[in-house]
Amino acid sequence: MSAIRFDDVWKEYGDHIVLERITMEVEPRAFIALVGPSGCGKTTLLRMLLGEEQPSRGQILVDGKPLPGEPDADRGVVFQRYSVFPHLTVLQNVMLGRELRDAKFSARLFGAARRAAADDAMKLLAEVGLAGQENKYPSALSGGMQQRLALAQAIMRGPKILLLDEPFGALDPGIRADIHLLMKRLWNETHLTVVMVTHDLSEAFGLATRVIALERSRNRPEERERYGATVSRDLEIFPRRSAELRSPVQPAPAGTTRSGKEHQPGRPGALVLKEQP
């Protein structure tokens, strides 16, 4: 449960400007969906939040404090792939966060502490629908189950912010719908602020409290290097979603989005994103 503030953040690689003029506030317990065409810097923005990359200019504040320069336990993450450890069983994967926290040197728990951690991990596994799978290796799980495991693993450590990098992008539609329900429940039951990168607009509008689109304002070939993407749409979902609401949230029907702080002229709900060639 943390507020995030982007204060005029730029990201440049040499002469190549990827992101520019990113200024926004994310309220605690929000569920932000970052959308935009591929190559527009969504993932770069997420990696800066993660601490894996540093902004070239400006700063990112979490609860008023500048973001540490490397990833830490306050910010959990689920990637599209390689989020779980292939050499650990399902149960060991979930317990890992606890072991890392409580055993600084050996990074392993023994005896009563281990049993307590295993009990908590088993509860969490049941919660995400992985009961009975605890002794399998991740490679024996389907893609959807692996992502459930990655969610459980991240949540076990109790992060304040959960970052999702196209976590459900590689899943079949049916499996994706199931895991969306799980994601909503986890968001409601924990105290997480969630930031999710996705290229699936229905997923963005179905899950998030706020959808933020990143787009390049200038896209001519000779301008592409020198002008980065910035926030082009900032849409709050209407009716307003909030985490305390326990009732299942339906995906917003078309036309009910309301444009909040709009940076560029455009009709509400007429969000068109083109995949760039």
Place this chain on the structure above:
Amino acid sequence: MRLVNIRPGRQTRFYLLALPFLLVAIAYFAGSSARLAQNPNDKLLPALPSMVQAVKQMAFEVDPRTGSYLMASDTVASLGRLGSALLISTVAALVLGIVIGLLPGANALLGPFVSVTSMVPPLALLPILFIVMGLGENSKIALIVIGTLPCMIRDLAMKVQELPREQIVKAQTLGASTWQIALRVAMPQTLPRLIDVLRLQLGPAWLFLIAAEAIASDSGLGYRIFLVRRYLAMDVIIPYVAWITLLAFLIDVGLRVLQRKAFPWFASVRAE
């Protein structure tokens, strides 16, 4: 049917596997009997009975001069050198490979150095080792370590660097320190790859062992081969070479089985 689509069955596979071995044996014994027919005292291609006789003498009869079974004591001496050298190499490669692979600073410090040292021809260092360490066991073990260690470190560091970046980041978001990442993420995933690297280095290790034993030693499989070479004793040399090959093959199989049993998760990771 195209050749690319023809898959041999179980039985065919077995026959195909045996065929090259069989052909080599036939070629040898044909040549051997042809030469022996011309000159019964020919020593270059001894017949099977004389090799059996030689093995019997080397392996199952006590040598009157040393009071030991020569083949057994040679094997013990050679495997002792090989084993202690590979143990040193393996442990050092594991530690240094993880350090170089995981820490960009250590990579900048040691990466180029290891690459350069892996280019030094180890046999050219053998005289230096003999001068510095004497002719005893240490110089032979050192030769094998010098011959295998730089390549093992380099390969292993590369394997550690090939671990998906996502895993290292993920471990940090679970609160892991550098030490904990090395202990719980990098090392367990490096161990099965270490077995691959070790298997690749077995060939060079045997090479350096035989070379060191040939030049200065008083026991060992390589020593024996080069000793009996003076008497053109092919009936001893050929069984010894076959025995060394069998030992190397068994060690390789053993490592492969160990990899499969100890790291059941690894097969599917490698298949990716």
